[in-house]
Amino acid sequence: MTDITQALAEIVGEDYVSDQPEEAYFYARDPGLMPAHKPDYVVVPKTAEEIQNVVRLANREKIPVVPMGAGMALTGLVIPLKGGIVIDMKRITGILAINEKARLVIVEGGTSQGLLKAYLEKNYPKLRHSIPDSPATATIAANVMIHGQGRLSQQYGFNSDMVAGLEVVLPSGEICKIGSCSISPDWFSKGAPMPDLSGLFLGWFGATGIITKVALKLYPKKKMRDVEIFITDMEELVPDIVHELTYTEMVEDITVFAQPLPMIFRDNHHITIFFTGDTDTELEFKRKMVWDALDRFIKSKDGGFMGVPPVMKPTLLDSPQRSVTRFADVKKGGGFEYSGPIILVEKYPECSRKIKELAEKYDLGYSGMARIIGRGHCMMYGFAFTFNRADPDMMERTRNALHEVSEYALKAGGVFWKPTVDEQKMALDKMDPNTRNLMGMIKKNIDPNGIMNPGNWEVN
Amino acid sequence: MKYEEIVHRCFRCGYCKLTSDYTDFNCPAYRKFRFETYSPGGRMWLIRAWLNNEIKNSERFQEILFSCATCANCVEHCVFVFSEDLVNIFIAAREEMVNKGIIPPAVRDYLKNISINGNPYKEPQDERGKWADGTPVETYKDQDYLFYVGCVGSYDERAKKIAGAVANLLLKAGISIGILGEKEKCDGNEVRALGEAGLFQFLAKENIAYFKELGVKRIITLDPHAFNAFKNDYPGLGGEFEVYHYTQILAPLIKSKKIPLAEYKAKITFHDPCYLGRHNGEYDAPRKILGAIPGVEMVEMEQNRENAFCCGGGGGNFFTDILGGGEDSPNRIRVQGALDTGAQIIAVACPQCAKMLDDAIKAEELDDRLEVLDVAEIVTRALA
Numbered sequence: 001m002t003d004i005t006q007a008l009a010e011i012v013g014e015d016y017v018s019d020q021p022e023e024a025y026f027y028a029r030d031p032g033l034m035p036a037h038k039p040d041y042v043v044v045p046k047t048a049e050e051i052q053n054v055v056r057l058a059n060r061e062k063i064p065v066v067p068m069g070a071g072m073a074l075t076g077l078v079i080p081l082k083g084g085i086v087i088d089m090k091r092i093t094g095i096l097a098i099n100e101k102a103r104l105v106i107v108e109g110g111t112s113q114g115l116l117k118a119y120l121e122k123n124y125p126k127l128r129h130s131i132p133d134s135p136a137t138a139t140i141a142a143n144v145m146i147h148g149q150g151r152l153s154q155q156y157g158f159n160s161d162m163v164a165g166l167e168v169v170l171p172s173g174e175i176c177k178i179g180s181c182s183i184s185p186d187w188f189s190k191g192a193p194m195p196d197l198s199g200l201f202l203g204w205f206g207a208t209g210i211i212t213k214v215a216l217k218l219y220p221k222k223k224m225r226d227v228e229i230f231i232t233d234m235e236e237l238v239p240d241i242v243h244e245l246t247y248t249e250m251v252e253d254i255t256v257f258a259q260p261l262p263m264i265f266r267d268n269h270h271i272t273i274f275f276t277g278d279t280d281t282e283l284e285f286k287r288k289m290v291w292d293a294l295d296r297f298i299k300s301k302d303g304g305f306m307g308v309p310p311v312m313k314p315t316l317l318d319s320p321q322r323s324v325t326r327f328a329d330v331k332k333g334g335g336f337e338y339s340g341p342i343i344l345v346e347k348y349p350e351c352s353r354k355i356k357e358l359a360e361k362y363d364l365g366y367s368g369m370a371r372i373i374g375r376g377h378c379m380m381y382g383f384a385f386t387f388n389r390a391d392p393d394m395m396e397r398t399r400n401a402l403h404e405v406s407e408y409a410l411k412a413g414g415v416f417w418k419p420t421v422d423e424q425k426m427a428l429d430k431m432d433p434n435t436r437n438l439m440g441m442i443k444k445n446i447d448p449n450g451i452m453n454p455g456n457w458e459v460n
Numbered sequence: 461m462k463y464e465e466i467v468h469r470c471f472r473c474g475y476c477k478l479t480s481d482y483t484d485f486n487c488p489a490y491r492k493f494r495f496e497t498y499s500p501g502g503r504m505w506l507i508r509a510w511l512n513n514e515i516k517n518s519e520r521f522q523e524i525l526f527s528c529a530t531c532a533n534c535v536e537h538c539v540f541v542f543s544e545d546l547v548n549i550f551i552a553a554r555e556e557m558v559n560k561g562i563i564p565p566a567v568r569d570y571l572k573n574i575s576i577n578g579n580p581y582k583e584p585q586d587e588r589g590k591w592a593d594g595t596p597v598e599t600y601k602d603q604d605y606l607f608y609v610g611c612v613g614s615y616d617e618r619a620k621k622i623a624g625a626v627a628n629l630l631l632k633a634g635i636s637i638g639i640l641g642e643k644e645k646c647d648g649n650e651v652r653a654l655g656e657a658g659l660f661q662f663l664a665k666e667n668i669a670y671f672k673e674l675g676v677k678r679i680i681t682l683d684p685h686a687f688n689a690f691k692n693d694y695p696g697l698g699g700e701f702e703v704y705h706y707t708q709i710l711a712p713l714i715k716s717k718k719i720p721l722a723e724y725k726a727k728i729t730f731h732d733p734c735y736l737g738r739h740n741g742e743y744d745a746p747r748k749i750l751g752a753i754p755g756v757e758m759v760e761m762e763q764n765r766e767n768a769f770c771c772g773g774g775g776g777n778f779f780t781d782i783l784g785g786g787e788d789s790p791n792r793i794r795v796q797g798a799l800d801t802g803a804q805i806i807a808v809a810c811p812q813c814a815k816m817l818d819d820a821i822k823a824e825e826l827d828d829r830l831e832v833l834d835v836a837e838i839v840t841r842a843l844a
Binding site: 026031121333 | 474478484502514515540541
């Protein structure tokens with residue numbers, strides 16, 4: 001046992017530190033396509049205090065530290081690019097407090113989306129959070145850290161917009177509270193009306209600190225939920241359709257998918273519209289509003305509502321949608337990756353054409369999936385390609401296709417979501433120099449030894 | 461390796477280690493060790509790495525592979541089409557390790573003891589039927605059913621009492637049973653789960669041949685593990701028998717009042733044995749029995765039926781104890797779950813579960829608050 005291993009064992013307990021080849025192999029990679037880099041150590045702490053002590057040790061010894069939730073970003077954000085210590089957060093799973101009336105919850109840094117969902121369903125059936133379609137193991141903290149989106153993003157923006165406070169372990173090992181909780185016992189705002197310091201951490205992928213607590217805004221959960229699918233074969237109409245739908249303010253979530261398989265989906269764009277209600281009357285009213293909003297497209301014969309087969313409804317209403325994960329095995333190969341730029345909804349048609357072009361060029365299976373953010377303020381367009389992990393050639397073709405997506409997205413005015421290290425470099429290169437310098441100053445001042453998830457958001 | 465064409469298809473999404481409603485992590489090995497490597501997805505990725513010579517067969521790799529309790533929570537909750545094969549894949553990897561002779565000492569000792577002594581306890585074969593001494597149970601001749609007890613029921617002191625309780629109830633209800641006594645051999649379920657395919661086939665074929673020689677048509681098992689082997693693995697080796705777990709026989713007998721019951725006031729929670737529940741889909745028979753006892757209040761643990769949390773004894777861990785020790789050992793987690801229900805009794809239908817949970821109650825110092833009883837023992841207490 002090395003001195004560092006021994007020191008880590010004294011912090012987290014011998015059973016929860018590893019410098020063994022098995023953990024080094026597994027934690028060196030995520031399910032995506034980024035190259036592996038082995039950690040020197042993996043720890044699974046139980047408390048924020050243990051994390052503080054691990055970070056203090058790392059800062060003293062100048063050892064990189066990489067926090068990891070479920071590792072489902074797929075873009076290598078938890079791959080320890082420069083070795084060091086991976087901190088697996090999944091033993092820190094407490095749901096610490098709920099304010100039912102204010103609709104707020106405080107969770108610990110390793111609490112999963114699934115756990116919070118189950119907890120709310122059991123104890124607070126009138127409350128919900130904006131659950132993403134990533135696997136249920138994905139953590140709340142990591143999701144807000146990457147500015148994830150979820151079921152309520154059409155209504156309330158990025159999931160990170162729903163943060164109401166943070167507790168963060170700084171690279172120095174100090175604990176810092178962000179938001180109202182810094183001066184009040186109540187966690188209800190991540191910034192306003194004070195300077196919003198959450199921006200020093202959200203979107204930084206752990207390069208400035210480790211989130212150990214998140215206060216999250218919760219929202220009303222209606223008793224009923226339903227889904228309609230509006231289909232058009234005219235991609236240029238999708239932005240107008242989304243515009244009409246968001247205008248109604250009747251809709252919970254809007255996603256759009258287009259993919260070649262199964263055959264029934266080919267050549268169509270499926271605007272999937274979720275809505276909720278406490279009564280049949282409310283649900284049917286919203287349904288009517290949705291139908292009325294799209295009536296002109298029906299009358300012009302440019303689109304129509306697809307009868308959602310009963311067998312398909314549970315799949316669509318599943319939350320998170322497990323079918324999204326199943327996309328990984330379309331090629332019987334256990335892999336998919338997507339580049340998901342955040343981009344204006346009006347760019348949907350060209351994104352849709354681009355994914356088809358790239359899929360054809362690289363002979364890949366694909367799914368184009370957009371999730372509307374805000375009332376049509378922007379969308380995440382997922383250029384998703386499935387690959388066979390046992391087929392190196394297909395993996396390389398997928399990498400090349402995704403690289404072309406990155407170049408395209410930037411040119412089209414998009415901003416990378418959860419960017420790979422390469423995309424981060426592209427973004428920093430294109431960024432306004434003063435903004436880039438500001439990012440550099442922030443990083444340098446918060447993390448002078450450069451120990452926090454090094455390789456990410458490095459401004460040279 | 462068998463299933464080699466599948467191992468790369470794991471996306472390591474982690475659904476496999478959850479319950480269906482995501483209430484908690486439900487993989488016993490993951491709950492104990494908490495590194496991703498000990499989860500089903502971790503095993504899949506490491507098996508592939510091992511097959512590709514990217515990692516070696518180390519002590520830790522062995523611990524990772526052999527700590528799987530084969531509880532099939534992953535089979536139940538994996539979202540991919542190959543989910544049915546997950547436990548089979550882990551067993552196939554164990555087979556490779558056994559074939560190469562590089563396995564944990566506890567596994568080696570277990571297999572050696574089965575091979576040499578015919579049981580894991582190194583006990584003499586002629587003591588196998590001693591549990592029945594003093595009972596009216598007869599040796600199998602031409603009775604309607606063979607009552608197969610298995611290694612644990614034959615030798616473990618706690619389990620022997622359960623075997624006696626089951627046998628007495630069956631006889632009391634007029635069921636015609638006979639046992640093999642000193643002629644009984646290990647069913648091999650754990651041998652197979654620990655990756656010794658050759659020894660399993662040998663045991664299975666010996667058993668099948670002997671059962672056929674005796675004219676056995678129907679078997680009642682004490683242990684869900686034997687039930688699983690006879691029901692699912694023996695047919696492929698030529699052993700087609702009608703196989704029942706004893707709860708499947710008792711449930712209709714109690715319903716038809718062939719076993720009359722008096723009031724027995726108790727708050728009871730039932731722990732689903734993995735080899736009865738998830739592996740074989742039998743969740744109702746034990747509950748029907750308990751629910752038919754006047755005065756019994758049934759309460760469910762949060763993780764029940766398809767989502768039941770394994771006691772940690774499956775897949776050979778009952779004998780190898782790779783999952784044992786510490787507050788995060790599965791049996792201790794499980795008794796805490798039972799405690800949360802407010803029940804006084806944890807009902808089990810498996811001698812291995814009984815022993816595992818008994819040990820956990822002692823470790824958690826809950827002796828004065830919880831008691832582990834087999835369904836048959838509870839029925840015995842409630843006899844009119």
